[in-house]
Amino acid sequence: MIKNYGDRYHLIDKKALEDKKLDKDQLVEFVKTSGISEIGKNYNIVSIIGSQSTGKSTLLNQLFGTKFDVQNRQQSVGQTTVGIWISKDVQNNVVVLDVEGSDSVERKSGENMVENQTALMALAMSHCFIINVFLNALGQHTSCQLSIIKIIMQQNLKLFQQDSVKHIIFVVRDWDEDANYEEASRRLNGYLLNIWNEIPKPDQYKETDFHELFSVQVVTLVYYKMKKEFADQTNELHSKLANQQDPNFIFKDYDYEKNVRWSDMPQYLSNIWEVISNNKDLNLPNEKILISNMRCQQIKLEALEGVKQLNEDLNNRVRTKFVDNFANECQTIMNIATKIYDKDARDYHIEVYKEKEKELKDELINRFYTYFQKQIEQLKQYYMNMLSENLETLKRESIYNLPDKLNELDMLKLQFEEQLSKSVIEKGLWQEEDHIKYFKQQFDNHLKAFVEAQLATFKQQLDNIIKSECDKIVSSQVLNISPKFWSQIETDYYSMIFDKYQKYEVLLIGLRVQQKQIEDYLNKFEEDCFHNLKQVIAVASGRFKDQLFQQFKAQFVRASDGQPRNWQKLTEEEIFHFYTDARDKVFSLLDLLRIRKIKFIKQSANIKQKAKTLIITSTQKVQYEMSSDADSDDVVLNDVFYTQVKMQLAEDIDVQYQDAIQKHKQDFLQNIPKPFWFLLLFFMYDDVLRWMGNPLLLYPILIILCFIGFCIAIGLHSLPKLAFQWVFKTLNQAVIPLIFGGISKLKGS
Incomplete structure (x- = not known):
């Protein structure tokens, strides 16, 4: 039986009455062909x-x-x-x-x-x-x-x-x-x-x-x-x-x-007729809500399908690189989807319309969140790579330029935060503050590791600089050892350390090192510096003997005006006086050098003022003795080394003294005529031969020669020399004056 006549339609016919349902397909066809759907x-x-x-x-x-x-x-x-x-x-x-x-x-x-x-x-x-x-x-x-x-x-x-x-x-x-x-x-x-x-x-x-x-x-x-x-x-x-x-x-x-759209009327009428034909209570609003639910759900899916390609494109791009203005692109997709939805769904039940619109937005937001997570990872990777590249460049920079460079690097964190804000479609929706906090923590940890590595390298360089500075300070004093030796070293050292300490502290603060770590760094710096000073002093102690000997020569050999002394014009008593005076001064300085008189002073306690010397002033009498409470670490020359140095110094000093005496005597003997020496040798040669034949004279000569050979063999070259000098000195002081005194008396008589 014909139901659809194009301009009219048999909605309820005998079949619908018997089956208790409508022919929905034919009704849909009528709605379309008749133009009612429009x-x-x-x-x-x-x-x-x-x-x-x-x-x-x-x-x-x-x-x-x-x-x-x-x-x-x-x-x-x-x-x-x-x-x-x-x-x-x-x-x-x-x-x-x-x-x-x-x-x-x-x-x-x-x-x-x-x-x-x-x-x-x-x-x-x-x-x-x-x-x-x-x-x-x-x-x-x-x-x-x-x-x-x-x-x-x-x-x-x-x-x-x-x-x-x-x-x-x-x-x-x-x-x-x-x-x-x-x-x-x-x-x-x-x-x-x-x-x-x-x-x-x-x-x-x-x-x-x-x-x-x-x-x-x-x-x-x-x-x-x-x-x-x-x-x-x-x-x-x-x-x-x-x-x-x-x-x-x-x-x-x-x-x-309140009307149902005619495009949805076939379903709506089918539901109503099923209720009426089965003698159920009819509830039109519920039927309209059911239709609205069905259609709005379908329209929602169509809206999602309408932006499917845009979603896939955004997803593919965010897999390879972060998307600039990510939130705007998400919002554009959202607007397109809601526009598609609103165009066909706004005429349905208002509550259902709003509910499905919310579902549409929620589904899109859930998809956007998965993209957002990839966006976050891309942003983190991008800015961490930027940080690594910048830090690699900064390795070639002076460490003193790093504080300013670190401030510039902070811009990366701000840029990350800005990009993240442009990636969030609604503030607080995706816990972006937690992501920012985690990124900053990761960023700062990376920066901290870099700073620590740079500080370690700088610490080695600074350690070498301190050693060099300490060597200059100590060497300058070793070249002219004086009673102010330790006090001057201490003054120069703490003056140098004070400057380095302040710069180091400012640097550490600029590098954002935590206060507790700054204190640890500075304490280690002071300890290492003082250790370097002690090492330099220990090395320099090997030059003490030579320098003291040179200072002895400068005082003994030269007069106060710097001119060499004329030994011929000086008496032996005057020579001996110069000798003992210079020797005592040198030995006094040697005693001074035995114990290091520099104490460890923490700069943190005196940061506002330069370090003050702990050495007694030069106006006081300088006396250095090994005290019972002296720290063994303060000993520069231990007993054995001190004794060895003093003996070697004494030998060298005595050689200088003997040399001066010889020069003095050579001048005296040069006044005797040369023919006298030949005449004396002519008359005494037979006596010399007779003395050599005497065992009492020959054996002592042989013993002396054997003693000299033994000393040379065991390395004590200076011992025979000292012995002869002592003998010669004794004879010189006792016998020779008697001889020349007697000669003088004979000349006078």
Whole structure:
């Protein structure tokens, strides 16, 4: 059986009544081909009920230009419309329902429920329903369809309350000028009010006025053969129902947002008919919500599909490199998706629309979050690589430039934070503060490791510099050893250390080393510096003997004006005086050098002032002795080394003294004439030979020669020399003066 005629459709037919379900596929096809789907939600539905064969279809065709089948008046009276037919006003957004007439003789006894179901279906769909009644039937309760309205009210009170106010228009046909309009209107309204008062109602509706749920109008139409008047009256009624510019337009205050879109109407009507045909309680808002849920869910998926390529593109890009303005791109995708969704879903139930819109945004945000995690990793990797590259460059920079460079590197953290803020679509949504905190911690740890490595290298360089400075300080004093030897070294050392200490501290602060670590670094610096000083002094102690000997020579050999002494013009007593004076000074300095008189002074205790010497002032008598409480670490020359140095120094000093005496005597002997020496040798040679033959003289000479050979063999070269010097000195002081004294006396006599 044909259901879809293009301009009209058999919505409820015998099959739908028997199967208790609609042919949804054919209904979908009709909605598309008829153009009804194009009107969206801006429409009204008008249905008509009335007795069978009373011209309902004819009236609809006259009002809306529809083409419902009508009864051939040449045939016998019978049923033309079965169930419900649907069509559309040819010019306006009005959908028309032609409902099967009541009191059908074709219906068997007990089938009144079918009439009730079709009427309820029409009433559930309609915004306005027309009750077609003839003037001569106003007193017939059944003919006026009031019995059906009563059943509808009784079973579906919620239907009226939950959706909207229903418009009821009584169209009184075959009206004549003798009829009383006021009486007819009063009677029809009275019938409805009586029904309202008779039906049982929940407590909350017992006091409800009938007109809060119904808007009732009574319209009269003359006999259809009075064509001009009939046409004028139907046109006027049509204008009320279809022309939004008409002042009497009955849907003037209607909220079209409550309508179901015609694209979703097939599903919606199928659900309603299933409920009605199974005699279940009908809840129109719930049905609309179900439809809205279904369609909004589908539209949401379409919106997600619409931005699928954009999502994939963003995902692919963020896998290889961080995306600049990541949040803007996410927001663009979000806007496109919501625009797609809003275009098709905004006409559905507002709460469902908002709920699905939120689901759409939540799903997109969840996807964006997975991209955001990759974005974070890319950002971290990028800026950590930037840090590593900069640090590699800084390795070639002076460490004193690092504090300023570190401040410049802080810009990387700010840039990371800025990029991260441009990657978040809503502040606090993705715990970006935690990511910033973790990155800064990772950044600072990397920077700290670099600074520690640079400090370790710098510490070695600084250690070498300190050694060099200490060597200069000690060497300058070793070149001219004086009673102020230790005090001057200490003064110069702490002056140098004070400057280095301050610069080192400023450097450590600039390198952002923690205060506790700064203290550790500075303490280690002071300890290492003092250790270096001690090492330099220990090495320099090997030069003490040579330097003291040179200072002895400078004092003994040269006069106060710097000129060499003329030994020939000096007496031996004067030479001996110069000798003992210079020797005592040198030995005094040697005693001074035995113990290091420099104490370890922590700079942290005197950071505001330069270190002060702990050595006694030069105006006091300088005496250095090994005290019982002296630290063994302060000993520069231990007993063995001190004794060895002193002996070697004494040997060298005595050699100088003997050399001076010899020069003095050589000058005296040079005054004796040379012939005297030849004459003396001529007369004494036989005595010399005789002495050599004497064992008492020969053996001592041999013993002396053996002693000299033994000393040379064991390395004591200076011992025979010292022995001869002592003997020569004794003879010189005792025998020679007697000889020359006697000669002088003989010359005088």
